[in-house]
Amino acid sequence: MESALVERNEASERALVQRARAGDRRAFGELVTRYMRRAYYAALGLVGSHEDALDLSQEAFARAFRARANLDPDLPFYGYLYQIVRRLCFNFLRDSRTRRVRMEEATPWLMNQAGAKAAASNPARATERSELCALVQAAIERLPEREREVLVLKEFEGLRYREIAELLGIPIGTVMSRLYTARRNLAAELEGVL
Amino acid sequence: MSDREFRSPEERARRLIMASIDGELAGGERGELERLLDEHPALRAEWARFQRVKEVTEAMALRPAPEEVWSDYWASVYSRLERGIGWVLFSLGAIVLLSYGAWAGVKELIADATMPWFLKVSLLALTVGTVVLLVSVVREKVFVGRRQRYKDVER
Numbered sequence: 309m310e311s312a313l314v315e316r317n318e319a320s321e322r323a324l325v326q327r328a329r330a331g332d333r334r335a336f337g338e339l340v341t342r343y344m345r346r347a348y349y350a351a352l353g354l355v356g357s358h359e360d361a362l363d364l365s366q367e368a369f370a371r372a373f374r375a376r377a378n379l380d381p382d383l384p385f386y387g388y389l390y391q392i393v394r395r396l397c398f399n400f401l402r403d404s405r406t407r408r409v410r411m412e413e414a415t416p417w418l419m420n421q422a423g424a425k426a427a428a429s430n431p432a433r434a435t436e437r438s439e440l441c442a443l444v445q446a447a448i449e450r451l452p453e454r455e456r457e458v459l460v461l462k463e464f465e466g467l468r469y470r471e472i473a474e475l476l477g478i479p480i481g482t483v484m485s486r487l488y489t490a491r492r493n494l495a496a497e498l499e500g501v502l
Numbered sequence: 503m504s505d506r507e508f509r510s511p512e513e514r515a516r517r518l519i520m521a522s523i524d525g526e527l528a529g530g531e532r533g534e535l536e537r538l539l540d541e542h543p544a545l546r547a548e549w550a551r552f553q554r555v556k557e558v559t560e561a562m563a564l565r566p567a568p569e570e571v572w573s574d575y576w577a578s579v580y581s582r583l584e585r586g587i588g589w590v591l592f593s594l595g596a597i598v599l600l601s602y603g604a605w606a607g608v609k610e611l612i613a614d615a616t617m618p619w620f621l622k623v624s625l626l627a628l629t630v631g632t633v634v635l636l637v638s639v640v641r642e643k644v645f646v647g648r649r650q651r652y653k654d655v656e657r
Contacts, residue, residue: 333583337576344575349564358567366575370582419565437561444562462524463559469526484517491520494559495551502554 325381328373336376340369343386346465347393353460354397356417356449364400368392390475398453418445440501447497455490458483515542519549523556593637600633 321342327335347368352361371392372379379388420437448456461472473480495502518535521527527535539546608625611617 333580337580340576340579344572348567348571348575352564352567358565362567362571366579366582369579370586373579373583374586417565418562421561421563440558441562444558459559463562464564469521469524481517484520485513487520487524488516491552491555495555498555498558502551502558 321385322381325379325385329376329379329381331376333373336369336373339385343389344369346386347389349465350390350393350460351397352417353464354394354453354457355400356445357415358417360400361417364396365393368396371396387475394457401453416442416445418448443498443501444494447494450497451490451493455486455493458486459490459494462487515545519545519552522549523552589641593641596637597633600637601630604629604633 321339324335324339324342328339344365347365348361351365351368352358355361355364368389372389379385418441420441448459451459457476458472461467461475462469467475469480469483472483476483515535515538518527518531518538521531522535539549605626608629611625
């Protein structure tokens with residue numbers, strides 16, 4: 309039953325990609341609607357700012373359409389899109405001017421899922437959680453971009469190792485190594501609060 | 503499994519620890535990890551530290567975007583596509599028109615039979631190059647000015 313649904317989704321995506329490849333904007337619009345949230349949150353995890361994640365993810369879609377001749381209907385559209393998203397995000401982060409502005413404009417992009425409930429029942433605990441959230445956010449922002457990427461895909465997008473490896477085109481062992489290094493760095497940064 | 507073969511025992515232990523805290527241990531790996539943790543107290547301490555990191559990050563989530571973002575999302579992408587075509591047409595049109603204007607301006611000079619041909623070609627190349635650079639700079643200024651929300655920040 310579930311595999312039939314997956315097959316139907318894949319077939320419909322293949323048809324949309326074929327139409328988008330031929331320049332059909334309505335079909336491309338359906339692909340945008342299907343993947344806009346995922347692209348936005350992928351960018352948010354990488355750049356840590358709502359406005360920039362919105363701008364970069366939209367730009368990624370625009371570039372994907374402009375380069376639609378490279379779309380392969382037999383491959384997942386999101387894999388193609390994600391490559392553009394991450395390239396744009398990494399370039400954005402490498403821009404020294406952007407880094408400077410980002411430091412000045414730091415905004416919260418992470419939240420503690422239990423924070424709202426805790427705030428209602430125990431304000432002191434809620435403040436503690438909020439501070440921890442800020443510390444984790446700052447520690448993640450200091451990670452090298454490739455480690456941060458793997459950590460975000462694992463922790464906030466909930467992908468499995470195999471899915472991360474396929475998305476990034478790297479071996480599973482490399483995914484695990486990057487995660488290890490990312491978590492080791494996080495552990496060092498959060499030593500006082502763990 | 504071949505993808506998870508490791509070069510050194512330390513590397514294998516690290517990756518087993520990762521797989522353990524992410525719930526991705528394969529069949530026989532759990533026993534192997536337990537054995538390693540029993541044999542190496544330092545590894546067990548590291549495993550416990552990573553467990554705590556996992557608990558902390560697991561409790562976090564990306565902050566949700568305001569719902570109205572999604573209703574305007576495709577419209578914003580669409581306008582970028584339109585603008586892309588607009589810029590190409592604008593650039594081509596501007597280059598042709600400005601080149602023609604410049605050409606008309608230097609026509610008499612070019613028509614001068616006494617001027618060597620290589621000077622005429624150089625003059626033409628210089629004129630067209632200047633126009634292309636001018637259009638490119640204007641386009642970049644307008645484009646960056648529109649996108650760069652922090653342009654007034656002192657750098």
